[in-house]
Amino acid sequence: MKIAVMQFPGTNCEHETLVAVKAVGMDGEIFRWNRSEGELSGFDGFFIPGGFSYQDRIRAGVIASKEPVMQALLEEAAKGKPIVGICNGFQILVESGLLPGTGKIDMALAQNVMVSKGKIVRRGYYCDWVNLRHDAPSKRCSGSFIMEQGSLLKIPIAHGEGNLVTTTPKLIERLNEQEQVVFRYCDRNGRVINEFPVNVNGSTQSIAAICNPEGNVLGMMPHPERSFFAWQLPSFDPRKQRPDAAGPGRRIFESVKRYIEVSA
């Protein structure tokens, strides 16, 4: 089972993502953007990690989405192979038309706008730990394959542009109906409150992650690789006291592994 962790100029989370891939027992390597795109067909799954690919020039993710390796990933996606885009990787998947999966650019991850009681209290980059609620059924999506619907995930975010917006009529309704909304921001009890700080970036309906209609492509703003070990958790989380234990984000990587096993 071989995973390619994609690397564009400006990517900065590839090493810790590869650590997580290997820690759940998958083989993996970092795949530089200017390698031959034909090699990608030799991999069973793909992670597009976070960072600032091409410096966010024009828009976050747009230049990387035009690279030949991304065109090759469209073909791999069509074969049903799992692709998980994290943070900037999510932005790249949106720009490439892989998410929400209509082949067009139907939505955007816009600048964070933190709204509380009808007022904008802050904008832009934000780094903190948040809670996610898994809103898709289990086995709906490659990257959350082993997670039960309604289960919670503690995980950090670190982005300036994760505010999911769209002008496409009915898109959000369709995403809800087709169970393409994989994670929403929520409080520690799983309640979705569409206000800062629970909705940490102003995203429509507190959406933090979506998948394509087929479920093999997942885009998420939070960083599961930074929540992979219990020792990475914030100090007030009781699980931190067991430093050797697994962190909540590990389930994303285990899900991809399980998804590949099941699809094989």
Added chain:
Amino acid sequence: MGATVVATADPLRFGDPFGPKANKVRWVAEGVVDGIWQYGNALGVPNMAGDIVFNESFDDNCLVNVVSLGIVRRDQIIRSRAPPAAGEGGYDVILIGKPTDSSGLGGVTFASEALREEDEETNRGAVQIPDPFLKNVLFKANDDLFRLVREEGIEIGFKDLGGGGFTCATSEMGAAGGFGMEINLDDLHKADDFPPEVLSIAETQERFLIVSPPELRERILKIYNEHWDLPNVYEGARASVVGKINTGDRFTVSHKGEIVCDVPIQHLTGGIRYQREEKARVIELTEPDIPEPADYNQVLLKILKSPNIASREHVYRYYDTEVMGNTVIRPGEADAGLIAPVRGENFGVALAVDSNPFYGRISPYWGGATAVAEAMRNVAAIGAVPSTVTDCLNYGNPEKPEAFWEFREGVKGLSQACKDLWLKGHMGQAVPIVSGNVSFYNESPQGSVDPSPVIACVGIIKDIGKAITQELKAAGDKLFLIGPRFDELGGSEYYKTIFNVTGANVPIVRFDLERNMIYAVIDAIDEGLLAAAHDISNGGLAATVSEMALTRPAKLGFEIDLEKALGIGASASMRTDKILFSESSGFVLEAKPGKEERLLEILRGYCLDPMEIGIVTKKRRIVMKRASETVADIDLDEARAAWTSGLAEAMR
């Protein structure tokens, strides 16, 4: 050096956000924070520590110090000098990175002058223009270079281009190896056809220099120009062979067929010895005669909201504190940040920064010594052993005898502290200062900045599972104070915020007491006796213990008795405000239940006088009494609103 950068910290000093230059001060503060996050986040290095102090001495001259921490195996360190074989071997001089332009021309000279408003336009060109995107790609390409030379077992020289640009880096590399060098400026990749003097000293960012044997040339060029595709990643960026090392002793530069420079290389790098006069600054300060406040609730809320005490959350949420996935303790959770930079290993590296300009104003010596002591306390408060120190010494114009005196006093203070707070387990052996930086001429016609020897302390903890944080953990836990309260409120937050006076009794470092406190706290954490620890500094005991309740998740309150904070030998008549707000050094410790006896044993073993001052409560209130009389009693949410809004309101 061949190290991987694993953390940064950013001690910042800005002017008075409520003073006559408030608008400019706030604009500068927001701009500096934007610059730090936009560069650091894109580069992909976590920001693990920092501090911000506002005071009017920085109205015209802010200080932006940034500490960077790297990790490298001792046997893989790469030196910034031409290696011994470079002369005979005719080694290449290879320049990599951004094309040389005219940015940052005279940057070091600019930074070494007092600022005058009318020079603003002329000075603009002296500012370097950084690009984190290119740096990110260069870092990865450099890793491939270091791997190549490790595999080949070949020693190279490697150096970052900083102040003084190309000439400085090349001549220093050559001279450090004892060789001469020929440079051809026509071979430099450049943004335009600049005159030779511009190419030689412009401080274009994101450039490095390699001195390497000719047999590696093609493979090195390939790493940068093909694998990492610099020319297509950034317009004009690449690796170019620009010169050769020789066995001579001259530094020769040619440009368009002409020799434009031919000097003995040592001439460029040898230092100049100055004779500076020094004269003690006459500092006329007295202790104020102030009435004791009637309403301590209001005083405490005002202090918690002060921009120098308030939560730093408004700023650190802009910083990526999690990238690299190594973060164990992040900003806001404790006195120091902690990373576990080597996967599969249990050890952690702690980082903290400190310097109090208000103390430096009263006594530049104690300003230096207290900065070292506090940075070391910060690291100890999470359980790490202070292992090394670095400094950035920020002072005024050293040509003025008083400013030079301040500088010398500051250096004496921090040197004394490093010697007398020696390395744990190595009695008498000073904590080493392994690197540093001096920044003079921090002044404008309105005066110079307060003496600011900014200290960063790096600590090591063997097991990250033992590290602790500052927030209160469980109702019923007992709170202990170590470090007696002295009448040391000179430069304190209390004097400044409540009475707008400086005072005279600056906190000093009692070296034996300080060292014993630091070691005792480390030992107690190592034995697993403490649930939380927080060091006492700005705002005194009152702010310190309040912060422990206010730090997330902020679910618990506390009740303390100030009468019990007096300890052995203290004057029983010490005024309540002085007990609360004296900035004498110390720690507040939350003991784990059942571990109190062993804790007291350890503390007493270090000749300390532990004071059991109170208890953690389920009731979410900050309660301070003296004997049976209530001094302060504040709802935790009200205190938290003050504490979390103070910095945002000062910066917006």
